Amino acid sequence: MTSPEKTTTFLDRLSEVATEASRAANAHNTQPWELRHGTDHIEVGWRAEDALGPSDPAHRDLRLSLGTYVESLLIAAAEKGIAVGFDLDLDITARRVGRLRPAERPYDTGFRASDIAGRRVWRGAWTPQQIDPEAIEAARETARTAGFRVAAISTAAARPLLVRAYHWFFGDPGIAAELMAWTRLSPRHPKYHRDGLNDVMLVLNRVERFLMGLLFFPAVYRALRPLGLPRLLTPLSSGATAGDGVVLVILGKGEDPAQEVTAGRLVTRLWLDLFRQGIYVHPQSHVIDCPHTVGDLAALCGAEDGERPLVFFRVGIPAVDPSLRPRHPRRDLPPQ
Ligand SMILES: Cc1cc2nc3c(=O)[nH]c(=O)nc-3n(C[C@H](O)[C@H](O)[C@H](O)COP(=O)(O)O)c2cc1C
Numbered sequence: 088m089t090s091p092e093k094t095t096t097f098l099d100r101l102s103e104v105a106t107e108a109s110r111a112a113n114a115h116n117t118q119p120w121e122l123r124h125g126t127d128h129i130e131v132g133w134r135a136e137d138a139l140g141p142s143d144p145a146h147r148d149l150r151l152s153l154g155t156y157v158e159s160l161l162i163a164a165a166e167k168g169i170a171v172g173f174d175l176d177l178d179i180t181a182r183r184v185g186r187l188r189p190a191e192r193p194y195d196t197g198f199r200a201s202d203i204a205g206r207r208v209w210r211g212a213w214t215p216q217q218i219d220p221e222a223i224e225a226a227r228e229t230a231r232t233a234g235f236r237v238a239a240i241s242t243a244a245a246r247p248l249l250v251r252a253y254h255w256f257f258g259d260p261g262i263a264a265e266l267m268a269w270t271r272l273s274p275r276h277p278k279y280h281r282d283g284l285n286d287v288m289l290v291l292n293r294v295e296r297f298l299m300g301l302l303f304f305p306a307v308y309r310a311l312r313p314l315g316l317p318r319l320l321t322p323l324s325s326g327a328t329a330g331d332g333v334v335l336v337i338l339g340k341g342e343d344p345a346q347e348v349t350a351g352r353l354v355t356r357l358w359l360d361l362f363r364q365g366i367y368v369h370p371q372s373h374v375i376d377c378p379h380t381v382g383d384l385a386a387l388c389g390a391e392d393g394e395r396p397l398v399f400f401r402v403g404i405p406a407v408d409p410s411l412r413p414r415h416p417r418r419d420l421p422p423q
Pocket residue numbers: 110111112113114115116147148149151152155206207208209210283284288369370371372373414415
């Protein structure tokens with residue numbers, strides 16, 4: 088049994104690394120995680136107000152994001168020699184995905200806190216450079232070990248699905264409103280340095296920033312939507328699959344929502360490993376959420392035996408160095 092003194096130290100020390108872990112990738116930069124201190128453990132849960140609605144209808148991205156956070160926290164703790172383990176225990180009513188508790192030894196990982204701190208997504212242009220097939224093979228192997236499968240498809244094959252999914256995405260008033268609620272187009276926005284999607288990481292120039300603010304303004308959106316606004320916006324946004332790059336899709340078996348937390352942990356390991364090789368990712372969730380594309384995506388990935396797509400992301404080499412640009416903010420970290 089753990090002594091009360093040892094437990095206090097464990098809980099205090101874990102709080103130290105929670106800030107570093109908040110660099111974890113997460114949907115819309117909502118940072119939904121919440122740590123609830125118990126006497127001998129910390130519950131990992133989420134805040135209802137930070138859970139997306141129409142843009143994440145099944146809350147799959149929420150659970151994935153909590154998984155990325157847990158994995159990042161375990162990595163950050165391991166570097167400080169803090170022995171912590173995670174017990175998955177999803178309870179939707181209690182808004183909890185599991186518990187962090189003292190362990191015999193620190194988490195066994197080859198990643199460092201600096202990997203977590205450096206990683207970021209890339210939504211800009213890509214070079215034509217093909218990524219090393221060994222990197223894809225390594226991703227497949229990592230996924231296999233974790234009980235998932237990674238399928239690699241060409242961006243050319245994924246593009247028609249992405250265009251259809253964007254059309255659905257931009258045509259849904261609920262999704263459009265939520266996108267704007269989490270978008271910060273100017274540093275004057277009161278939450279610009281706190282959370283959400285900023286103009287820099289959306290890689291918007293001045294004109295695009297202006298157009299986005301205008302076209303998504305509720306009255307303008309309502310007036311233009313029936314006149315074909317979604318069709319106008321779609322080609323502007325589906326550039327993620329331009330060129331001859333590769334899209335990786337993580338597939339899981341069965342419908343258990345708890346596996347999405349585990350898949351989120353895998354996402355962190357995959358993205359950090361790619362990042363170490365100079366390979367960036369651009370996730371595109373709506374291809375999975377869109378009812379008109381998820382079936383075709385599963386077929387494209389050769390899904391069988393109850394497999395379903397969980398995460399979709401383009402991989403490649405950015406045309407400009409992303410590290411020269413400010414990154415997405417975090418509530419607990421100073422602006423960078
Ligand atoms: C589960 C999950 C789903 C995501 N879905 C999308 C997406 O559909 N489109 C997108 O541009 N970014 C997506 N992202 C990336 C997040 O927006 C990004 O991680 C967040 O804004 C923080 O930025 P950073 O990862 O660069 O620190 C997703 C990330 C996660 C973990």
